[in-house]
Amino acid sequence: MYEFEFETPATVAEAVAALAEEEAQALGGGQTLIPTLKQRLAMPSKLVSLAGIAEMKGVSIADGVLTIGGGATHADVAAEACPPLAALAAGIGDPAVRNRGTIGGSLANNDPAADYPAAMLALKSTIVTDRREIAGDDFFQGLFETALDEGEIITGVRCDIPEAAHYQKFDQPASRFALVGVFVAKYADGVRVGVTGASEEGAFRWREAEAALSASFAPDALEGLSLDAGSMMGDLHGSKDYRAHLVAVMTKRAVAAIS
């Protein structure tokens, strides 16, 4: 690692001020950032830990809305969120990673194989930052790219709790990130399907599947639907065709698990 200063602000305001410094970077749980620093792939002048900010903690459910602090760990989400998202969080990394990694850190990183983006797209989410609110649909902007500005901190997220939902993940065998993960959420006004791990463009909503499932919420409704393999990722762990196929299989399984 390159040398850097370390700061632990107690409030969001202090953190924002600390991050105003050139090359300062926010540190959530560090489960991605610290390995990246070890490889000397990033050179922040200062790390601003968000772990001491009480206002970014906590998971709560009220009036059909799930609210999660940006500093909530995956373990917190697994313990306290609504069941489908709790199950998703319980499958991120491993227990020790879940005790450190945070939802805010994961979303800000927007790894194309991370689990949360699929859920955020499906759950009508709002990403709350220190300065604005961003609709989940507008937040994810490709591989490791988000709508966040320099120094902007995710202080929390809000999701509309669906009637029913399920996250179906197929592990990449080595990293156990999602080779493909599909989050299906059923709302009174329709079905939303968020997909991660698969596309070269990052997490996306599978609109054709949403339309089909909104018309008829059953695995059979997906028969004949397929994704363009050309836009899928292909690598050592799975070809483009395989990923396109897996999205369909995982979507069916998610629907079957709900219905």
Next chain:
Amino acid sequence: MAKVSMTVNGKAASGDVEGRTLLSSFLREELGLTGTHVGCDTSQCGACVVHVDGKAVKACTMLALEAEGTEVATIEGQAGADGSLNTIQQAFQDHHGLQCGFCTPGMVMSAAALLKDNPQPSEQEVRAYLEGNLCRCTGYHNIVKAIMAASGQDVSGIAAE
């Protein structure tokens, strides 16, 4: 350099560290607690698992300064004051749950965290919980068996010696 203070295995510990000093480095190099091992640099092998404020974490993926003011437990603090092995350690010895011993501190610390949350885990629960702890020697058979035995379950029926 910044000063960091924490409680390690019940004793006050402090030292001067850089921002980039990892908790694992602080434990190993500053405090001489070399039982916490480092087996990878991508936060996957789990040889470095310790407890911070009662929760299992990977000490190689946490900065020492992030542990300011916390209670840290390492493998060195697990046995009794008289050197007697605790229940989990004893089960690992009784069931040959270790060979080269390198992954063992992390395995024992993860097992302790598991059994605190889930006192009677099933085989599948044990295997799932060890997702972040790699062992290259045992094929996991006797590790899983030892953890189930440490939870008080009868493991005599488990496949084969």
Next chain:
Amino acid sequence: MPKDNPNSGGIGASPKRREDVRFLTGAGNYTDDINVHGQAHVHFLRADVAHATINSIDTSAAEAMPGVVKIFTGADFAEVGGIPCGWGVTDRHGDPQQEPRHPIIADGTIRHVGEIVAAVVANTLEQARDAAEAIDLDLGDKPAVVDMAAALAEGSTKVHEDLTSNLCYDWVFGNDDDTAVQAAFDSAAHVTTLELVNNRLVANPMEPRVAIGEYSRGTDEYTLHTTSQNPHVIRLLMCAFVLGLPEHKVRVVAPDVGGGFGSKIFHYAEEAFCTHAAKACGRAVKWTSTRSEAFISDAHGRDHVSKIELALDADNNFTALRTNTMANMGAYLSTFSTSVPSYLHGTLMAGNYKTPIVQVNVKTVFTNTVPVDAYRGAGRPEATYQLERVIDKAARELGADPIALRRQNFITQFPYETPVALTYDTGDYVATMDKLEQVADVAGFAARRAASEAKGKLRGFGVNCYIEACGIAPSNIVGMLGARAGLYDAATVRVNATGSISVFVGAHSHGQGHETSFPQVVAEMIGIDESMVDIVHGDTGRVPFGMGTYGSRSIAVCGSAMVRATEKIIAKAKKIAAHLMEASDADIELKDGQFTVAGTDKSVAWGDVTLTAYVPHNYPLEELEPGLEETAFYDPANFTYPAGAYACEVEVDPDTGKVSIERFSAADDFGNIINPMIVDGQVHGGLGQGIGQALLENAAYDADGQLLSASFMDYAMPRADDVPFYQVDHSCQTPCTHNPLGVKGCGEAGAIGSPPAVVNAVVDALQSAGQDVTHIDMPLSPARVWAAMNG
């Protein structure tokens, strides 16, 4: 010979491992736990391209960086020897293998990603890394040679310009009369052919490698602490071939070592560097590998591409076997690299079967990849995989039962001379197969398959046999075959005045539990409590000599040396006892630690005799030296031949291709067993690695020579939820006929015997669903299985 009471101690008992207490309490002493006062740290600048000419290296800016002690480049090692290869294979034309120089630091050409280009020694590791980034490298890119077939093609870029081609050797073994072999195939009733890949693996012991070099100006002595399976071998190779140092001035210590699996046999550049640099820098120099470095600097394993043909007569008897293999050597010849695809592979190609004609053809190939060498099993898994896969394919083609086809062709008479130069001294393959069928509950498979199918899964059953050759020997024969070392081992038994014993053994324990099992043998021979016996290993400053631990040789070879030394101790002790009791030494018996005179009630205790040896007041000084310490070197008369039969049951998810191992059963014949608990553990670990190879692990390179699976993020290590509880049985025991303990070795069996069973089971599962799939190359990842099922 299991004990009636397994807790009674001695041979056949399973006392708890004494080494466990330190490992369980964080009190182990691994090399990285050692820090030497005043040590500097080295960071190696490693090549990030696979093949390039080094036009220039400018270290001037780096040398001016804070904390830098000294920077080394290839030029600093120009006068130093290269890393030697320990085995010279003679090719089919009688020519020696092509053997390029293997420099400590790249000398003008980079030949693989990860090769050391420069070494920066600094006060701290981060300072060394900072300075390494300031080194200015001017490289001239060359095309990377990655694919073996392309490497052998006419006109290929050469990995080594000074060699004639990328071929290391072209070797034939067994029946080398091509016409006769072809005639056997021409007259066969059926020929089964299979082309397959034995996937490249990374050993990944959980402890990465570490080296700490020290030098004392006062005594001109060096000490190297290193993560090695064989410290004496490292000392010999480093002193005699690389650095040109007198061995008596160099001490090599391998303290607690966190697993090896072969990858810590070899002498590595970093060991020689730290030793050399300690003197050049005037202070200790420490290197700790990161896991990322390990992936591109530890020798890899396997990486064979083979075509195998099996001929059968009309009655399904095997009549001939022919193999053609390309084996990847990587960019340089690692210590044992050339022996692995030749004498550790070709010799095993007869397997457990009485095939009369066996011909093995191997071409070894240089590529711009990390050197490839022994990994758990080393050549034997590659042989077993080819043989047991082609037999399975033959059974399917012929509509024969895979188990019956194997049984029909088993060797049943011993000793048996194979067409590939080995003489199996003993074995009972029928018995292990009988045991396997029972342990694996073959009879219950149909019901289990029906249950799987009811939940939409395919279920398959696969079986295979294996034989391995352990404790490679004897030295005079392996010398004729090209080995450049003896393959004996040594033990010194030092009895202290009070009767306690230190045994200094040449084997090294890095997970095998020698500290527990070796004393069981000595204690039983003398009849004393095991707590009175300790072993000492891993330090050339304490252990007189030894060849280390690999090839499942420790108990068979070093254990035998220990028995011989203990026999000498007992013989001398009997003379002392005879003197004390005024009897003839021929009449002295030793039982339960008491010396008695046969037919009388006279006795003296072990402790009385040992005290007399060191306080020789009443002692036959004119006939016998005082003291009680004996050394034995043991050179085996033959290999040992563990063998067994394994079975795997898998479920395959037809929608995703994901394979899960539902049952794995092993029936092994290891001959006599010293500690059944430890033997079980060795088999479990081998199975874990074999299943890992079959389903998960793959060191994949791209066409530019970049390792795609260069961390645990992409190299899939077996985890606890990838494997089941294993059913392991070793009650079939045909003792080895030529070593004193009747032992065979058990360390590699699991890794050798399991991959074909897994693949056979997956093929069985797919065929059960009507899929026309006859083979899938390992690892059988979900993507590959799905692709096989979907054309």
